[in-house]
Amino acid sequence: MSRNLTLLTDYYQLNMMYSYYMNNKMDQEVVFDLFFRKTPCKSGYAIAAGLEQAIEYIQELSFTDEDIEYLKQSSQYNQGFLDQLRSFSFTGEIYAVPEGSVVFPQEPLVRVKAKVFEAQLIETALLNIINHQTLIATKASRIVEAAEQDTVMEFGLRRAQGPDAGLYGSRAAFIGGVHATSNVLAGREFQIPIRGTHSHSFVQSYPTETEAFEAFARTFLTNCILLVDTYDTLASGVPNAIRVFRKMKEELGEAFVNYGIRLDSGDLAYLSKAARTLLDEAGFPEAIIVASSDLDEYLIRDLKGQGAKINSWGVGTNLITSRDCPALGGVYKLVAEEEQGVLKPKIKVSENPEKITTPDFKKVVRFYDRKQHKALVDLIMLEHEEIPTEEFVAFDPVNTWKKKKIKNYSTKELLLPIFIEGKLVYESPSLKEIQEYAKQEKHTFSAEILRLTNPHTYHVDLSPALWELKNTLLAEARHSEFEE
C-alpha cells in the first residue's frame, strides 16, 4: 500500500528549502534528532514504532509532474528550484531505534544526517508517522499490561481518525502486544490475526435471539462467540447462548470448540461473574467471555481487581485514538551543522529548561545489569566517545548531585544504521518479530518502570563530555544573543 507522500510536508519546509537554495546553502550538511520530551499518558516508557513506514516514505520520495505543477501555481518558486525538486531524492544518512524498542524522553529515536535541503523536507512526515505509531504502540502496551495474561483485541477502526489511523494504528497496537484486530485490511497488510463475531443488528434481523444465535453457530460451527446483550444479558442473552451451545455440543461433540459470549454493555464485573456462573453451571466451563465497552487500561485493571471473569478484551476508541493523550509530541531539532567542512554542535535555547535541546552528533547506549539483564541507565553520548567498559558514575543532568556508580554491565547501542548515503541498509523484521522484540525489551525493565500510574522515572543521563558541551553552548548562547 505504499503511496507517494512527498507533498505530505509543511509548506514552511519547502519555503526554507527555497531560501536555502536561493542563498546557496542547500547542500550544507546538518544533523537533526527526532525525539519526544514527555511520554504519552504519563507512562513510564514508550514503545518506538513506525520505522517501517518511515522507510517506505523515504524510498518513495519523488516529486511528480503534478506536484511540480501545483507548486509552480501556488508559490513564488522559480524554475531553478522546481528543477531541484524534480530531481530530488534522499542521499543522506539515517539512524534509528528498531521498532518495538523501549524508549524514553530526550533520546533520539531517529537521527538524520543529510544536506539541509533533504533533512528539512522529511521532518513533517517522519514526525507524523513516528509520533502516531509510537503513541498507539505505547497505549497498547499499557492496555496489554493491565490485561495480564488475557487476550487483547484492537476493535477501534470505526472511531479511528481516518483510514490510515485505523490501519497503522492497528499495526502499532500489535507491536504494543495486542493479539488480534477487527480490521481486515490491517490483517491483510500486516498479517495480524483478525477476529470478529456479530453485531446487535444480526440478532435483531432474526425473529428471536435464539434463532439468530443458532444461525450464527451453524454457519461457523467453531469460533462461535455470541453477543448476548441485544435484549437482556442475563435474562435472555446468556440462557439463549447456553441453549445453542448445548445443541451444538450434542451434534458436534468434542469438535465444538472456541465458543463463548461477548458482553458489550452494562457493568462488566457483575455481568461477567454472573454469566460465568450460568455457563459453568450449564457445563460450559471452557466457554470464553469476551468484553468490549469503552475499555482502557484503567478500567481493565479495575475490573480484574474486582474479579471480573473476562478472558478476552476488545478495546476500541480508547486504544485506536489513545483517547486520554491523543498526540505524542515528538519534535525534530537541529543539533549540528557543517561549517567549513566540520560538523559544529548547535543548541536551541529556551526560557523553558525542558525545551533546551541536547546538541551534537550523538549515540544512545543502554547499560544492563550483567546478572539480571535489567536495564540500569541510558547514556546519551557524543558519537565519537568510547563506551566505558569497566565502570562509570552516571549523574542526573539537572540534579547533578544525584549520582550512581555503574559496574558489571553489558551495553547496547539503541540507534542502528537505516540509510547510508541514501541507500537502505536495514531490513525490517516481520511484525510478529517486532512484537516479540517489544515484549523482550519490556522484560529488561523493572515492574516499577512499567507501572500504569506514577511509574518510577528511568534514568536517561548525559555523558560528562556531552553534559559539558551542552552547558558551554548554553552559556555562550545566553551571552551572545544580545550582542548582535
Add this chain to the structure above:
Amino acid sequence: MSRNLTLLTDYYQLNMMYSYYMNNKMDQEVVFDLFFRKTPCKSGYAIAAGLEQAIEYIQELSFTDEDIEYLKQSSQYNQGFLDQLRSFSFTGEIYAVPEGSVVFPQEPLVRVKAKVFEAQLIETALLNIINHQTLIATKASRIVEAAEQDTVMEFGLRRAQGPDAGLYGSRAAFIGGVHATSNVLAGREFQIPIRGTHSHSFVQSYPTETEAFEAFARTFLTNCILLVDTYDTLASGVPNAIRVFRKMKEELGEAFVNYGIRLDSGDLAYLSKAARTLLDEAGFPEAIIVASSDLDEYLIRDLKGQGAKINSWGVGTNLITSRDCPALGGVYKLVAEEEQGVLKPKIKVSENPEKITTPDFKKVVRFYDRKQHKALVDLIMLEHEEIPTEEFVAFDPVNTWKKKKIKNYSTKELLLPIFIEGKLVYESPSLKEIQEYAKQEKHTFSAEILRLTNPHTYHVDLSPALWELKNTLLAEARHSEFEE
C-alpha cells in the same frame, strides 16, 4: 488519491455476511441510520463532513484477487461466498446530509437502504470516514468562532494520527472554517490555501538571527513572516525583525507587503502586546502578528479577552487530533428490515435510555422562522409523513410536557439522495462551496447554540407518529424478550 478500501471493515461484517449468505438472507432489504448520540467537545452542534470520501469509498468498492486470496486463507469461508464477494458492488440507496450541514445528536447523517449483504459491509468505513471528518470540522468551527474575525490556520500535520488524519483532517478543518493549512498535500488535493514561514532551525543555521531574517526576507520579498522566539522574543527577535523590515521597506517601498512576525512560545498575551507596541513605534502598524503554541478554542478566547494583539492563529495538535475529545461516537443502527416484501420498523432496546434507537425509515426536517430565517426545531419524521404546512406543536420526546407551537415557518429536508440503485446521483460541491455552506448554516442558528461552553440545547423532536411507533415497539420489545 482514491484507494480501494474494500477490506477497511471489521471482520465481523464479513462473518455476518457469510452467515447471511449461508442462511439465504443476503438479499434481505434493510435500513441503517448513521448518527451520533453526543456532540464532540460538549459543543452545541456539529458540522457534518466526510461525505465526498464516503462516496469515493462506495464507488471504489471491489474485492481484488489479492483480497479474495487473503480471505480464503484466513477464514472458514466457502467458495460460493468468495464468489459473491468477487462480484460485489453496491446496488442500494444512500441518503445523506450535505457536508457543511449543522447537525445534532440522534439525526441520521447517512441513511442506507440496501441488501443486508451490502449495508453491513460498508458500516465500518462509513463510520470511520464520517466520524473523523465530522469531529475535526466541528472542532475547527469552534476554534474559528473563538478567533472571531481573525485568520485561523491548520498547522497540525506532524501530530496527526497518520497521513490520512493529516490530509482529511485538514480538509475537514477547512470545512469548519479554517482559512489555510500548512499541509502541502492537502493544498494540492483540495485546493486549500497553504501557508508557512520558517522554523527555529532556519534561524540557528545562520551565524546571527538578523542574517537569517534577512536571507528569508530577500528570498520571498513579500509574505515574509519571521519567527522571533528562537533566542529572546522581545530583546532580540522583534528588534531584529524590525531591522530587516526597515531595510526591505527602504529597498522595496510600497511593494513590501504581507510581512510580520510569528510568536511560538511564552505568554502570547503579554508578548503580542509588547511586540505590537514595538512594531507600531517602529512605524510598522500593518505588520501582522501570528501566534502558534498549543492553541485551542478556549485559549484563543481567553487571549482575545485579555487584549492579545494577534491577527492570525496557527492551530496544531489540539485541532488536528481534537485533543480534548478525539473521537466522535457515531453509530450505525438497523432501523427497518424487509419482511414479506414490506419494510418493518426495528428498535434496539437498552437499559440506557440514550442508547434506544429511533426506528423506521425516516427523514429529518428543519423548520426555520420565516422572518429571521433562524432554525426553530428539527423534526425527525417517518419518510412517508407529510410535512405540516401551517402550524404544529413540537414536543420533547423525553419530557413530553415541554411543548412549543411552531408557525410561520419555512422548511428544509436535511437528507438528500446520494446513491439510487447503486448509481451516484449527487455531485459534491467544491470544498470552498462546502466551507461557505457551513458558514451560512451556522448563521441560521442563534449565538446561544454556537456558544463554546454550556450552549443551549437545540431541539430535535420526533413527529407524533414516530414518537408513538417508537413507544409501541419499545413496549412490545420489553414484553416479548422474555417470551422466547
